[in-house]
Amino acid sequence: xxxxxxxxxxxxxxxxxxxxxxxxxxxxxxxxxxxxxxxxxxxxxxxxxxxxxxxxxxxxxxxxxxxxxxxxxxxxxxxxxxxxxxxxxxxxxxxxxxxxxxxxxxxxxxxxxxxxxx
Numbered sequence: 001x002x003x004x005x006x007x008x009x010x011x012x013x014x015x016x017x018x019x020x021x022x023x024x025x026x027x028x029x030x031x032x033x034x035x036x037x038x039x040x041x042x043x044x045x046x047x048x049x050x051x052x053x054x055x056x057x058x059x060x061x062x063x064x065x066x067x068x069x070x071x072x073x074x075x076x077x078x079x080x081x082x083x084x085x086x087x088x089x090x091x092x093x094x095x096x097x098x099x100x101x102x103x104x105x106x107x108x109x110x111x112x113x114x115x116x117x118x
Contacts, residue, residue, distance in 0.1 A: 037093055044086040052079035 055075030062068035 034097075041086060041090050041093075045083060048079050048082035048086060051082065052076060055079055 055072050055078075058075060059069065059072035062072055
């Protein structure tokens with residue numbers, strides 16, 4: 001009976017995908033923030049890439065209508081600006097993380113590995 005109680009006390013709860021490091025909780029916070037930033041960066045780039053493809057389809061299917069062409073052109077411009085801003089943001093976050101000494105702030109390879117269900 002005593003042995004079972006000790007097992008229960010030694011059990012450690014962990015959240016999904018969140019590593020728990022009781023010795024160094026700062027590294028855990030770094031990993032959580034890195035995962036969140038990496039995930040949203042990936043989502044932003046995919047979102048704007050899809051917007052560019054849809055705007056290109058609008059441009060092709062505008063059939064010479066000047067208002068539709070102008071609307072598609074604005075959509076393409078907005079998509080390109082969105083991707084540019086997302087990439088600049090990733091670069092700046094990575095730069096600041098390196099200056100602060102945070103390693104692998106935006107390691108996309110680990111982000112993809114976390115998304116794959118094993």
